[in-house]
Amino acid sequence: MGSMDAQASPCNNTSDPLCYEEASGSLAVIIIPSLLAMSTVVVLTGLLCALGRRRKASPQRPHxxxxxxxxxxxxxxxxxxxxxxxxxxxxxxxxxxxxxxxxxxxxxxxxxxxxxxxxxxxxxxxxxxxxxxxxxxxxxxxxxxxxxxxxxxxxxxxxxxxxxxxxxxxxxCIPGNLLQYLWSLRNRDVESLDSLQHFSERSVYLVAKQVAAGLDYLLSEHRLVHGYVAARNVLIGSGLSVKVSGLGLAFEARQCQTGKQANWRAADVPVKWQSPEQMMKQPTTDRSDVFSFGIVLYELITLGSPPYPDLEAQCVLTQLHKSYRMKRPNNCGVPLYDLMKYCWMWNFKDRPTFSAIIKLLESYMYLADNKDLCILEDIDISDYSRRAGVRL
Missing domain, CATH: 3.30.200.20 (Phosphorylase Kinase; domain 1)
Structure with a gap:
């Protein structure tokens, strides 16, 4: 029995180093997890208290x-x-x-x-x-x-x-939409005009310069391409003050930049106002807007005539590729027509920037005629819609 007790209780002698080592290990198994648990409780309590103080200090978000x-x-x-x-x-x-x-x-x-x-x-x-x-x-x-x-x-x-x-x-603005304003200037009695209705080639320069300034701002300040530059997307007010509107495609571009989707459709832009790269479904740039700006110059000097009046919409791209360009309208001076053709260059890299266009308009303005534009033919809305390829 004595030998069996000695084997069963080898650590009765506390002076034995082996016995002390084993006892210490047993204590460690108990004490260390207890300390870790206590420290975790202390840390969590501190975090919860800090969060409570932050919530109390910060104002509540309004409903x-x-x-x-x-x-x-x-x-x-x-x-x-x-x-x-x-x-x-x-x-x-x-x-x-x-x-x-x-x-x-x-x-x-x-x-x-x-x-x-x-x-x-x-x-x-x-x-x-x-x-x-x-x-x-x-x-x-x-x-x-x-x-x-x-x-x-x-x-x-x-x-x-x-x-x-x-x-x-x-x-x-009043009168409002630029295209409808241009139509109102047709077939008018020049002698009975009020100040707002005096519209000459020089007026074209004044209006065009403001449109270019608005488009240049969108690009230089916000890196935005308008995407649908046309007289119908411009507002005109007293003193021939001008504001660019119709920013749906620019908004869509901004949404894409921020990872969101918008439901505006580039396909809604009529073909006759598109640049060649737009017609070919290639990426649009600010120079695509420049091409369309040339169409606006044509609209201004013709008091709202449809572009490419002799072409069907589906033929425009082919003819442009063959170097076809609209002929110089009546009442249009050579400098203004040269600017149109500059905007209508096939390769977008060859077109001017809007900042350059503004300088060209300023330098050419003194050459512009100040005689009122007058076109005797009224606009037939259904005929315009057919020839322009738009739904009004």
Whole structure:
């Protein structure tokens, strides 16, 4: 029995080093995990206390409004464009429907701010049943707020995103659309004209310079290509002041840069306003806008005639490749026509930049005729639509 006890309890002798070593190992198994557990509790407690203090110190994020469908179903929660929200003492007056836009009805009217009234266009989001469309509409608002800060680009005045209907209010001009203004100048009694209706070749230079300035701003300040440069996408106001509008394709490009998708379609640009590279579905550049700007010069000097009047839309690319260019219009001086042809160079690298175009317009302006342009032929809308290849 004694020998068996000695074998079963080898560590009764605490002076034995082997016995001390084994006892220490047993204590380590107990103490070390306990210390690790205690330190973990202390660290977690400290983190939770710090987070609690941070939450208490920082202001609470304001509750974002939720918009609902007509049936009361929640569809999307949207962050408002707070800096541009319409103020309580502002009022939209005299709204009249003018067209259906990408997002819904577009109306003309006036914005009253205290005793000041401004002509405006109001683009409204059609209901709120589509969260993706609602989010894109807010991006459209923020795009205008960030980009449109030039006197020759249409600006946003305010918006509404915190309640239904959501809308964006853009500044407008009187008389308004440049193409329709050019049509109004046809077949007129020159002796009874008011100051706004005096429109000469020199006026073409003044208007063109402002269009070029707006497009140059979009490129130089925001690296944006307009994509649909045409007289119908320009607004004209008193004193022949001009603002570039129709920024849907520029917005789409910005959305792509930020990894988002927009539903604007480049295919909506009529062929006769496209550059050769656009017609061939190649990437567009600022020089693509320059080609289209040459078409705008043609529209201006012809008081809104359709481009390539002798060609069907499907034949334009082939003829351009064969070096065909529109002939010099009546009332068009040689310097202005040379600028058109410069813009219409086949290779986009051979076309001028907008900054160069502005300088050319300034240097040629003194050569421009100041006699009122007059074309006796009225515009037939259906005939124009057919020859221009556009739907009006």
């Amino acid at each position: 974002l409004p939720t918009c609902y469908t007509n049936h009361g179903q929640e569809c999307v929660s949207i962050s408002p464009a707070a800096p541009w929200e319409i103020q309580e003492d502002w009022a939209l007056e005299g709204l009249e429907f003018c067209e259906t836009g990408r997002y819904g009805p577009v109306c003309r009217g006036t914005l009253r701010r205290e005793d000041v009234t401004t002509a405006v266009l109001v683009e409204t989001l059609r209901g709120c049943y589509n969260p993706t469309m609602a989010e894109e509409f807010v991006d459209w608002i923020l795009f205008h707020g960030a980009v449109c800060k030039h006197q020759n680009v249409v600006r946003m005045l305010c918006c509404q995103t915190q309640r239904i209907p959501m809308y964006i209010v853009l500044e407008s």
